[in-house]
Amino acid sequence: MQSKVSSPVIVALDYDSADTALAMADQLDPSLCRVKVGKELFTAAGPDLVRALVDRGFQVFLDLKFHDIPNTVAKAVKAAAQLGVWMVNVHASGGERMMTAAVDALRDCGDSRPLLIAVTVLTSTTAEELAATGVSAPLEKQVLQLASQARACGLDGVVCSAREAKMLRSECGSEFALVTPGIRPAGTDTGDQRRTLTPSEALEEGSSYLVVGRPITAAPRPLESLKSILFEISG
Ligand SMILES: O=c1ccn([C@@H]2O[C@H](COP(=O)(O)O)[C@@H](O)[C@H]2O)c(=O)[nH]1
Numbered sequence: 001m002q003s004k005v006s007s008p009v010i011v012a013l014d015y016d017s018a019d020t021a022l023a024m025a026d027q028l029d030p031s032l033c034r035v036k037v038g039k040e041l042f043t044a045a046g047p048d049l050v051r052a053l054v055d056r057g058f059q060v061f062l063d064l065k066f067h068d069i070p071n072t073v074a075k076a077v078k079a080a081a082q083l084g085v086w087m088v089n090v091h092a093s094g095g096e097r098m099m100t101a102a103v104d105a106l107r108d109c110g111d112s113r114p115l116l117i118a119v120t121v122l123t124s125t126t127a128e129e130l131a132a133t134g135v136s137a138p139l140e141k142q143v144l145q146l147a148s149q150a151r152a153c154g155l156d157g158v159v160c161s162a163r164e165a166k167m168l169r170s171e172c173g174s175e176f177a178l179v180t181p182g183i184r185p186a187g188t189d190t191g192d193q194r195r196t197l198t199p200s201e202a203l204e205e206g207s208s209y210l211v212v213g214r215p216i217t218a219a220p221r222p223l224e225s226l227k228s229i230l231f232e233i234s235g
Pocket residue numbers: 012014038119121122123124159160181182183191193211212213214215
């Protein structure tokens with residue numbers, strides 16, 4: 001039975017084994033956060049680990065960022081739904097046909113349909129790095145273009161930086177989920193992230209969910225770090 005979750009925080013379980021991920025999950029509380037399984041953990045531990053987290057009462061965001069031909073992505077999101085995940089994602093740059101195929105694949109899931117969202121521009125990417133890939137639009141315009149396409153295709157939201165949340169909230173409406181990694185409490189190491197905001201700034205800008213990894217998982221007392229973020233945003 002999944003817990004009712006009272007917070008917008010999604011803890012990124014970026015680990016290389018099921019044992020370490022479950023040891024961290026067991027220090028957390030499924031009523032205080034959701035958890036995210038990304039490429040490292042899923043590649044190492046697979047669907048059984050996802051089921052183990054669901055069985056512990058966690059709502060799981062399966063962050064595999066599918067990016068492939070429409071038929072393959074449709075089948076992948078359907079397989080994710082069968083795992084009982086709460087949210088799954090694709091890359092918006094896969095295009096409208098791919099995103100529509102993903103939406104269509106989840107149509108017969110009924111109440112167990114996961115939220116389907118699309119990655120816009122990764123939060124580790126700078127404007128200069130995006131331009132170097134050949135994208136001529138300014139970074140914010142590119143985020144807006146990809147988010148608008150995702151919304152038009154019927155997706156539930158996007159992954160973006162909290163720095164773009166105000167713009168997307170105003171362009172995409174109040175129901176569109178804005179899932180924002182690159183969250184860094186004041187004074188914490190940004191690491192490889194480039195477009196960051198603090199938890200309270202992110203919510204003020206309009207984020208729906210805050211993805212937080214290392215500031216919680218690398219802290220000496222992860223549950224205390226989670227609670228300190230929840231305290232910051234409750235103010
Ligand atoms: O644009 C994106 C999309 C996904 N992520 C993922 O979020 C977490 C962030 O972890 P931190 O340790 O808080 O940096 C990580 O799993 C990424 O794969 C992202 O950062 N940006």
